[in-house]
Amino acid sequence: xxxxxQNSGPLSVPEGAIASxxxxxxxxxxQSFFWYRxxxxxxxxxxxxxxxxxxxxxGRFTAQLNKASQYVSLLIRDSQPSDSATxxxxxxxxxxxxxxxxxxTSLTVIP
Amino acid sequence: xxxxxxxxKYLFRKEGQNVTLSCEQNLNHDAMYxxxxxxxxxxxxxxxxxxxxxxxxxxxxEGYSVSREKKESFPLTVTSAQxxxxxxYLCASSRETSGRARWIYNEQFFGPGTRLTxx
Numbered sequence: 001x002x003x004x005x006q007n008s009g010p011l012s013v014p015e016g017a018i019a020s021x022x023x024x025x026x027x028x029x030x031q032s033f034f035w036y037r038x039x040x041x042x043x044x045x046x047x048x049x050x051x052x053x054x055x056x057x058x059g060r061f062t063a064q065l066n067k068a069s070q071y072v073s074l075l076i077r078d079s080q081p082s083d084s085a086t087x088x089x090x091x092x093x094x095x096x097x098x099x100x101x102x103x104x105t106s107l108t109v110i111p
Numbered sequence: 112x113x114x115x116x117x118x119x120k121y122l123f124r125k126e127g128q129n130v131t132l133s134c135e136q137n138l139n140h141d142a143m144y145x146x147x148x149x150x151x152x153x154x155x156x157x158x159x160x161x162x163x164x165x166x167x168x169x170x171x172x173e174g175y176s177v178s179r180e181k182k183e184s185f186p187l188t189v190t191s192a193q194x195x196x197x198x199x200y201l202c203a204s205s206r207e208t209s210g211r212a213r214w215i216y217n218e219q220f221f222g223p224g225t226r227l228t229x230x
Contacts, residue, residue: 031216032216032217032218034218034219036221041226042223042224043201043221043222043223043224044154044201044221045221046218046219046220046221049216049218051216088153088154090219092205092216092217092219094208094216094217095208097142097161097205097206097207097208097217098159099144099203099205099219101153101154102153103152103153104153
């Protein structure tokens with residue numbers, strides 16, 4: 001069973017704060033990891049991916065991967081109301097080319 | 112611009128009807144996927160295809176059918192056998208990486224979705 005677990009939230013943070021979203025996965029064969037942002041009524045938008053242990057930064061977003069702990073996180077610095085959305089964590093196993101998704105964490109940034 | 116298109120954006124189905132959702136991509140991806148999303152829930156895989164003329168059932172294939180006659184296209188038919196088809200349907204694509212050791216990561220991109228409602 002290939003599971004991806006996320007806290008469903010909702011997570012609320014004040015504007016300007018750091019939002020921290022967490023995800024764990026069960027299959028050690030998972031090779032690349034993704035964070036998607038999904039606004040209500042819209043399709044998921046890929047915002048970050050990571051495949052090596054450590055941190056990857058892109059603007060206000062930082063993805064962190066710890067394969068030993070089977071843990072991946074997303075930090076959003078200087079959170080803005082426009083960051084309010086559901087964030088989906090996903091993993092890919094290259095052999096078989098399957099993608100597995102968590103159920104998403106709802107984030108609300110309060111002005 | 113490369114991307115994935117889905118049509119229609121909204122679709123209404125009467126009881127007993129079959130309907131077909133269109134998905135087209137110009138990203139030159141071999142692999143394509145169909146997911147279903149219900150309110151407040153995650154994505155559930157319906158069907159996927161890693162290469163033209165081949166496709167496999169996902170977790171919830173009952174009541175659905177697909178074809179993959181062209182690399183760019185992966186239409187989904189929701190048949191009358193699908194008892195609860197009201198949902199948001201998402202098409203996605205990616206490179207095909209099975210057995211190819213040179214890939215170290217792969218990304219999946221989504222179309223805008225089709226919202227299907229049963230009347």
